[in-house]
Amino acid sequence: MTTERDPRHVNTETQPPSPRERFYRRERRSVPAARAFARVTLADWGVRGRADDVALCVSELATNALLHGVPPGRGFLLRLLPCGDGVRVEVHDSGGGVPAVPLDPDGADEGGRGLLLVSELADKWGVAEREPGKVVWFECAVPAD
Numbered sequence: 001m002t003t004e005r006d007p008r009h010v011n012t013e014t015q016p017p018s019p020r021e022r023f024y025r026r027e028r029r030s031v032p033a034a035r036a037f038a039r040v041t042l043a044d045w046g047v048r049g050r051a052d053d054v055a056l057c058v059s060e061l062a063t064n065a066l067l068h069g070v071p072p073g074r075g076f077l078l079r080l081l082p083c084g085d086g087v088r089v090e091v092h093d094s095g096g097g098v099p100a101v102p103l104d105p106d107g108a109d110e111g112g113r114g115l116l117l118v119s120e121l122a123d124k125w126g127v128a129e130r131e132p133g134k135v136v137w138f139e140c141a142v143p144a145d
Contacts, residue, residue: 016082017082020080022034022037022077022078024078030076032059038058038078038089041080049143050142053121054089056121057118057122057138061089061091061136061138064091065091065093069094069095069134076092077092079091084141086141086142087140087142089137092133092135096132096134097134101115102115122140125137
């Protein structure tokens with residue numbers, strides 16, 4: 001089950017697009033649903049450039065939230081916000097720990113490369129504290145169409 005706040009389409013010629021967010025439960029289908037929600041939001045905002053980068057980063061952060069940040073019975077919040085000349089994406093979860101890019105990305109470990117992808121594709125990314133848990137975010141500048 002998902003919920004969404006402020007699903008109205010906004011005329012971006014008169015005002016900036018409204019932030020959009022959706023909550024996802026701790027289940028596998030949440031990752032493709034989050035990616036699809038991000039794509040629809042970007043399309044509604046008229047963002048075409050870098051939409052694939054944003055969608056891939058959303059997939060990676062949603063996967064990380066499910067695997068490492070969401071305790072059983074809980075979920076994560078995906079928030080997309082217009083910011084400057086681009087978009088900011090936040091994934092809020094209630095788990096502990098601070099995610100980091102692996103020190104040896106070429107090592108034998110098959111996991112842990114999601115944040116490496118985010119760090120390469122996004123213009124900025126980071127982690128912020130919240131109570132409980134954390135927010136992992138990234139920003140991508142998008143070219144004007």
